[in-house]
Amino acid sequence: HDDHPGTVERPLATLIAARDAAREAGPGPHEIRVHAGDHFLTEPLVLTSADNGLTVTGEDRERVRMFGGRKLTGWSPDGEKFWQLSLPGVKEGEWEFRALLVNGRLAQRAIFPNSRETLEHLGTWDLPLLPMLAGFWARKPTREELTVMPYKPGDIPENLDVNSAEIRLYHMWAESLVGVASHDTEKHVLTMSSPAVWPMGACNRRKYVIYNIREGMTEPGQWYLDRTNGRLVYWPLPDEDMAAAEVIAPVMDRVIVLQGSKDHPVTGITLKS
DSSP states (O other): OTTSOOOSSSOOSOHHHHHHHHHHTOSSOOEEEEOSEEEEOSSOEEEOGGGTTOEEEESOTTTEEEESEEEEOOOEEETTTEEEEEOTTTTTTSOOOSOOEETTEEOEEOEESOTTOOEEOOOOOOSOBOOGGGTSBSSOOOHHHHHEEEOOTTSSOTTOOTTTOEEEEEOSSOEEEEEEEEEETTTTEEEESSOOSSOTTGGGOOEEEEESOGGGOOSTTEEEEETTTTEEEEOOOTTOOTTTOOEEEESOSOSEEEOOOSSSOOOSOEEEO
16 A cells, blocks of 8 residues: 555555655665566656666566556457457547557557558659758658558558558658548548658558558457547457456556656666566
8 A cells, every 4th residue: 555654564555656755765775676466557657866776676577567558358249250348538539559468468450451461552752762961852742742642442441440540651661650531432542640751652662551450350369449439359369268368458658767857867777677
């Protein structure tokens, strides 16, 4: 309990409370010992110059786990193969994630056409690639040239869920991962919600795939976040029981933050197990 003094017999419940107790104890060095078990943080553990000299030690390397996520329970069938779970905040855009842990395994996001193939769009960009100091291109690409992707008829599902879909464009040595703003099924054009790193078709590189759509669920172990309907959909492996499966989704993108400045640097902090 966070009202405890932080002893072995009466430990604190959270890392935040343990950090604050170490600060209140005065000049260090101090050590926080993390007991075995799963520790779900509701906010990042922020360490500043006030924590200099602090050591955070996991008691058991194999049995101390910290998560910036939330356990998901209450699954129900979705057709013959899939299972689904409603998630408040997803439809409203308040909760977004691109990773999912299932029984300790980082599950694969749905990918279309599949995990072994790519599609090829019809974008054209004939200007040569220049050195970085010369600005990469003979002229700056327009937003349209960075966001509008014509595609081959039949390559993309007509009922593509633009709210959920994300396009990964493979350039020469770089990649772009962008959302979809609109889908013109008559002209066979996707318009991205943000600019790609390179113009469409630059250096004759046109390969792409689509993440996070139902059509990309091609094998067990995959999942997608249905933003339109506010739910998570998963295809279990043959030996997975969704009533007992441990499924964890991120709620934050950082678990531990070292927050220093030029005048107040963070030094001498150790994280070990």
